[in-house]
Amino acid sequence: MRHALLQKLRSLAEQRNACGIVVSTEASVFYFTGFRGPGYLVYSIADDSFTLLVPALEFLRAKKALTEEALEGYLDVVAFTPYGLPGGLALDATDDYKLVTGRASDVISSMFQDGCKLLVETDSITLVKKLEKSFTVEDVSGAVEDMRATKEPWEIERIEVATEIAEAALNTAISSLEADMSEAEIAAIIEYEMRRRGAIDHAFPTIVAFGENTVYPHAEPSPRRVLGYKPQPVLIDLGAVYKGYCSDITRTLMDGATTEFRKVAEAVHEAVYTAIDAIRPGVSAHEVYEAARRVLASNGLDKYFIHSLGHGVGIEVHEKPRISYRSDVELREGMVVTVEPGVYIPGKFGVRIEELVLVTRKGARVLSRFPSILW
Ligand SMILES: [Mn+2]
Structure with missing residues (x-):
């Protein structure tokens, strides 16, 4: 699985005539290695080797991740500690425990020849500044983001499971709606249900908004705002994380919908599906945006x-x-992209419908399955 991704990194270093690559954002280190946590993935062209450099406390967890991803032969784990460990190490008797003393940037610098060209994917200006003292640094964040944008089949499977988990939680939340329930309580039910069903986390703090709160695209669920007996729009935006991959879907519902709500919700619904129909390989993202905007x-x-x-x-x-x-x-x-037009009428209400969509050879496949007309 992931060793094919490492091969892409190797090719990138070759194409750019670099001596190596340093990948350091948590998301990209996870992408290439399956280890989620602080760390640096370092590739050296000179000895054609990949090293995962992690803080000493993460060593065993990193090793475990590599075993689970069947990456053991492809990648060495090295632990670093800035000042050494005063008590010594219980683990240094094992053959494969590699501990080096020094800061990560110094350890990385020691792996390359001064003056060579180093490709770097990072969000740390500090790291770039330190590496720039010894190397010609070239930012490859964009190239790595582009690799990550096109999903492998096993990544799509994880996103699909993350979507199923979110939808099951949404279903439980909607059936739990009662007049005396607050936005925060519904959000809590969703987060509990997602974890109970195998999610390791939420993809972002769940949004639950009732009534006028739906005019805020990023409404914060309040423990004081309850649904009440009067018909109110309810907007729920949620996502789960399953095996490191996110889902993201939004539904707006209204029991006893007013004519005005119905008219807006139907327009938003048409905008979503018109935009999805415009999706196919080769189309420009702004054309998809414009398809939705035209309907609105x-x-x-x-x-x-x-x-x-x-x-x-x-x-x-x-x-x-x-x-x-x-x-x-x-x-x-x-x-894999979301399609989520929204209409927010100040002082009244907001409607957003968000589908999760896979771009296929011929067009688009909608991964989210939850009914989208709920009024
Ligand atoms: Mn979204």
């Missing part, structure tokens, strides 16, 4: 659509590609 405009609602249409979903809940009016990214087979 023909209903006089486009001025209430105040965010982008969607985003890539994978190890991170927001990753490449962005689907906005400015995005000229070409969609490719294997990308």
